[in-house]
Amino acid sequence: MHKLDTKLIQLCKKGNEVAQMQVYDKYAQAMFTIACRYLINEEDAKDAMQEGFLKAFVNMDSYKPDATFGAWLKRIIINQCLDVLKKRKIEFSNDEVENLKVVDDDNWDFDNSISKQNILNAIEQLNEKHKIVVQLYLVEGYDHEEISEILEIPIKTSRTHLRRGKLKLQELLKVKYNEARY
Incomplete structure (x- = not known):
């Protein structure tokens, strides 16, 4: 992480609103893109992203520099989107699981002509x-x-x-x- 990023994170941990806005400006577009992958409606995605940022700023003390700040924030945003989906009652069922054999999860080869x-x-x-x-x-x-x-x-x-x-x-x-x- 750059010295500037480390300094910004330290200021955010102290509740510095200017630093928080700089962090928001730096990561907002990427986090919005991620939120849109989960929530089709752009307004819902924007709301989830903003809620995620609020949670991140409130919980800055739990951020540890062993992961990048972006990765830590991304997980919060994804969890926020999943919370929205759970409220809509998307049920993840255990249907017919017993009869399935484990498949090779790593084989995701797609034809080169597919973008x-x-x-x-x-x-x-x-x-x-x-x-x-x-x-x-x-x-x-x-x-x-x-x-x-x-x-x-x-x-x-x-x-x-x-x-x-x-x-x-x-x-x-x-x-x-x-x-x-x-």
Whole structure:
């Protein structure tokens, strides 16, 4: 972390509002982009982002420099978005988990002709439960243990939703890829 960032964080910990505004200005656009991945409505995303910043500033003492400030803040923003979704009662069920075998979560090879934007657009088309787990896993880089903790679901359920989301994603992208070949 740059000396300037360290100084800003120290000032934020002391409640310095000018420093807080500078931190907000520096990270707001990136955090808004992240919030929009979870909450379709831009106003909801903006509200969640701002709530997340408020929580971050109130809990600055819990920030430890072993992680980047951006990563710490991103987790708060994601959790805030997930809280909004939970209030809407998106249920993460444990349906049919017992009969599934574990699949290779790391094999996310996409055809080179498929752009990152096409993949992100396809993720948007997944049902809410699968979309959230796929985003947390593929886009944010969380593992099943972390997803399980964040969403308060068993690891097996996280794996199930990821597997189903991955299959649907491959199906959506296969259609897109086949269309592009004609």
